[in-house]
Amino acid sequence: MTDVNNRSQRLGILVGGGPAPGINSVISAITIEARNSNLEVIGIYDGFARLIEGDTTAVSQLTIPDVSNVHFQGGSILRTSRANPTRNKEDLQRVVQGLKELGISYLVTIGGDDTAFSASEVSQASDGSIRVVHVPKTIDNDLPLPANMPTFGYETARHVGTGLVLNLMEDSRTTNRWYFVVAMGRSAGHLALGMGKAAGATLTIVPEEFLADRITIGQVCDVLECAILKRRVMGRERGLAIIAEGIAEKLDPEELAGLPGVEVNYDQHGHIRLEEIPLEKVLKREIQHRFQQRGEAIGIVDRTIGYELRSASPTPFDVDYTRTLGHGAVRGLLSVTEANRRTDGGLVCLENGQTKIVPFEELRDPVTQRTKVRRVDIDSEGYQVARDYMIRLEKEDLANPEMKLQLATAANMTPDEFVARFAHVVELAGTID
Template sequence: MKRIGVLTSGGDAPGMNAAVRAVVRAATHLGMEVVGIRRGFQGLYQGDMRLLGPRDVANTIQRGGTILLTARSEVWRTPEGRAEGARHLREWGIDGLVVIGGDGSFHGAHFLSQEHGVKVIGVPGTIDNDLYGTDHTIGYFTAVETALAAVDKLRDTAASHERIFVVEVMGRHAGHIALDVAVAGGAEEVFLPEEDMPVTSVVDVINESVKKGKASSIIIVAEGYPGGAMAVSKAINEGTGLETRVSILGHIQRGGTPVSSDRILASRLGEAAVQALADDVSGVMVGRNNGIIAFTPLEETWARRKEISRDLYRCAKTLSV
């Protein structure tokens, strides 16, 4: 294998640049050239590509976002779009492709491999931490720290005004961010997509808190919980008559300088992805389980559900008294 490609796809995640850097430098170490593909699969379809060397990725490990840019691509959902992308790979003499992204990106990589025989390795880059086959995904640690910093600030205001704050964090299909933030932020309650908990249950939580003398509360809600933070706030208002404030953190959780854990994870997985291609491995995601590099077939990363930690959920409930 003499030349490989690398792209970032889907939502950006802090640490993607560290992964791109690792791919470029690991490939250079093995005597390979690297082609950077801009704007994900849309860029591959359009042929928006250029060679990358070690100096092109200098001073990027600390940067958020992605220097390769990212975009959603409707045309890549079609066989014709993927065929055009495969043609560009052949024109550039690219022997293998590293795809950094989430489950949608891995779907695109899987079909490219199945339809055109392209060797692909997936690197998990998504703040939601919802991919099966790895303990953590690139960007997750930073997203949790960003959300937690916001919750800490909101708690100061909640305590000063004796109010209830309902804070919505990212996690459309998974509650990993919400659960970690709830435990680390000392929240009184947390609502997750994985838990079929009626929104009215928050009324009992608030009433019990008031009985115990709590003048303020923090409620964490994952965006994937039905109705989100607004539904939880409405239930509190109608059930207790108490005033609430809603804070939806949104895309602020995607940006910012990646924390050390994300930089290290991204560096390790990027290097392992290149080594896997060099060893003729394809059609898998490279992850880290219990500190060990592990490979999972791309189809399993989205077909098998990654569960939240039941122990941590129990801990959140126990400590909310």
């Protein structure tokens, strides 16, 4: 590590949460603007993990030559971690003390909703001695940015993910079978819907279309089964369904834990470790079981898309976007005088072509006191267009006697049995009227 004992006014940078395309571009932009503003820049490795342990040695001075050619690279030159400094007061105080020992008076955190919350808590715990700005990063696109701006990394992830989905769709056509693809996204279905809409997937299922706090595996499988049956009526025995990973967060943990091969664990922020839930296999197994009960076999290939996207090289959009955010983060930090220094810091974002700092308190949910989550708006035109192009059971299918008979025949049921069994599917919040 570089010697950081010679001190002047210092700005620290750390990365929390999972990787996202564009992290290095943010680090580069922050470093260049800070150095040009006569600040020393200290890169902190592994997020909050080392600081929580009281270790201030995992740091390095960053100069312009260090970062001048990293903006188009994926991953993070400072690495990242999900370590949570807010689990207890002792951890939080060690982080604040470590930052003070490093002589850091300005801190830029790069991360998602959990890191944003941690940044806010660090700023408050420092009593104004450390000014904090957070740069919103997540391929989930679930931070509440103004003017519906995406979080950085999302557009690259959608671009790369769409290419993978298109390849799988071609394989589906070639082999005449179904694909169940689970797309990363802890709470919101933006990435799944974005890939599905762009690729023209048969259907995409997002958690927002289920209004209840808890749903069952059977409810999700009913949507899938009806889509498969409708495709059969249309003369096709193949298709590709994208299921948002966040569906698993709505499932009853006890139901999940009771399934073979499923173990429910939680991360440091109290979230179910969704990457350890084989949702695609659970859904595949249930659908195949349903068809086997009718004496049929159905070919389904299950895949998960997520890790392939997180450290991809950013697209020009995300490079452009992140350079603006990084520059804006430094300008936002330096524009605050001692007289009006906020003790809670804020999040840098882009609105109407200009960067602005949104105070952390405006991002907090008044009930949970956690960072608000931006979910898919199922009443938006964007979602309705996506739904229009999906193959799913709709109300008009059940209102059409001929279609209802064909669907029932495909399911080896009478029309009345089919309606009784699947009518609830068309009552989902996202169903087109």
